[in-house]
Amino acid sequence: MQNLTISDWKLIRLTVEELGPFRNGKREFDFFGIEPGSSDPYSAGPANLYMLLAKNAYGKTTVLEAIFGLFGLLNENPCGRFAQFTATGQAQVDIRATWTIDGVSQDVLLSVWTGSQGPVRSWTPDELDTVAQTRNWAGLGISMTPQGLSVSSQTNELGALFYDITRRSLGQPPSELFGLSQNLPSILYFPADRRVVAPVEHFAVTRPDIWGYQPAQIFSSDGPEWGTSIDNVLVWLEWLADRRSDGAGDRRVDDLLSFLNALIFKDDPSKSITQPRREELRTYVKTRYGVHSLAALSHGERAMLQILGRTLTHMTSNTIILIDEIEIHLHTRWMNRMFEAMKELLRNYTALTLIFTTHNRELMQVFQHNVQEEGLIKGGHLIESDIQ
16 A cells, blocks of 8 residues: 655645536636736745635635535545535646655646546646646546445546545544644635534533544534534643643643634733633633633634634644635724734645635735735635626
8 A cells, every 4th residue: 555645735726617606617716826027827836825805696605615525525424515416516626736655756736526527627738837837647536426425437546546545544633733643635614604602511521523634624613512612622632631641641732722822812912711621621711800711702702713723723734724704703903813813824834725705805905915925925816707
């Protein structure tokens, strides 16, 4: 059995056809950065911070759901918009990465498609060379049938290797933060319908509902059930800290809280999330006015805690974060704070790519796509045509 290690995972293209509002033939979305003054659309390289701007019902959610749904087919229990055999439409993602197979490294373009036997979008040798900057192509076609998941006969050897190793890794729990314990890719999707409701009962030391490795994970609600709450994650990590028989402990929770406090409460150092209290199965927030439960956090603070906490805990060393309507639950002050926090993550962890949608044109001023910033490759797209 061959060994595969993946690094420098970058989404470069999504192709959809007959999907959602995109009914006028194939529609392509390139996820490259913008380099001011350059006429070469690929000169900046793949973006690690990408904004998709569109009015409601213009397809921005369809783009995120297509990316999530393609990798959701690889989950232990397939999920997403393509997980039913009655699903319609075609989609393909193209991702460039460095693959190390049995100690030998090479750049590879991976294409994962569904809805057709062959690729939705083929690559010519010249395009592979100029756009993907590699001549190695891994093709993987997958779709749901009444009998279950089916792999296309046009999947090639590299595509089959990726599929086999991904399937063998399903369910492996993370043992370190910041993606250090898993190099296979992951998609973390925060849909627009994401409630922020603190849990009110059934507190227990239980493994969070979403924990082991899955190629695609969705976080649509923070509570009110204990298993879907960020409270559960913090208590679980605190429990893991004291279960090692050798006494060394697993102190991920300390690093996580330190990182979260620095990102969320940068403007108010008197405020911080404290160590979970195992005897109470609760986590508290320390303020200048006393100690309060996590439920006392504002919606903006809690929304940041959910997105940042889940990202730091569930990310692998090759992760794409999808956030639909990023401004939900966030007033202008917290919107700016969220952007600064995510930029800090992208600078510190080159494994991450953030793609977010919005219909709020005012966010263009916050995003500042024409302003170059160290460690960031910014790109964007305005959906305003080719929609039926």
